[in-house]
Amino acid sequence: MNIGDASERSGVSAKMIRYYEEIGLIKAARRANGYRDYDANDVTVLQFIRRTRDLGFSLEEVSNLLALWRDRKRPSREVKKLASQHIQDLERRMREMRAVVRTLKTLADHCHGDERSDCPILDDFASARPKRKTAKKHAHA
Amino acid sequence: MNIGDASERSGVSAKMIRYYEEIGLIKAARRANGYRDYDANDVTVLQFIRRTRDLGFSLEEVSNLLALWRDRKRPSREVKKLASQHIQDLERRMREMRAVVRTLKTLADHCHGDERSDCPILDDFASARPKRKTAKKHAHA
């Protein structure tokens, strides 16, 4: 089938299918006219990618998961390990976000939020932070 | 002071200070030799940016907050609104992440995680999702 069909059945845009091929995540057969040609198995792979992406795995992680999936002899321990690491990562990011939410809520609670102009939120934003251990690369949430 | 000093005092890298200037977030005086020149107020602005970035605001949001900060007559309501929207956004993302974590934990719980190769995690990843409200564009072709 053509890329348009594969896209519709997998839920992955044609644009992304070509990109995944470009970075070596998948391969595609070509027909005489240069068109990419996909079969049912290819669609399954694309659905695999779609699903794992939806679950927040990076393409690099997806690549690892795909490799494990293709290697039918690998111990399930390896798969579980990747999943667990991802869970840990998500939980860490959630903790960081929760801390930020707490801070913002506290600030917002002390802001009148009316016509008056004085605002402790901005006051806080502009105040110097005690830069304790500078080496912490802030988490990109 | 030079950009290196401003960077050290604000915790914003020189690279980023130049970038913020490039996108119009800040301005910088220049000395005769072409070097950027910062004063205490500039450092405060940079700290403001640093703080809001640490709290997860995008540069566009930071730009809005900066504008509110510079306009001393604006009602605190506007500031509180931006903060509240950001809180909502964070909470929404946390909910989504929690749902993913729940899914992954369920999958991981059913995976032996030992030498055996059968693994329900990968099985799930490879199974087609029922694309319910996927508003598929008229499959007319």
Place this chain on the structure above:
DNA sequence: CTAATCCTTCCCATAATGGGAAGGTCAAGC
């Protein structure tokens, strides 16, 4: 035969940051 859809590749843009090169400037030491 023609027009509408496909498909192809190639370039650009996004958000925020870092790396590094090539070259100008300044301050300290001898």
Place this chain on the structure above:
DNA sequence: GCTTGACCTTCCCATTATGGGAAGGATTAG
């Protein structure tokens, strides 16, 4: 004065994952 090293400048490239769109070839429906 001259050298050296630490600064500064601009410019280009890379990152992650995705989409937009152009130019042009292929196919298909009418």
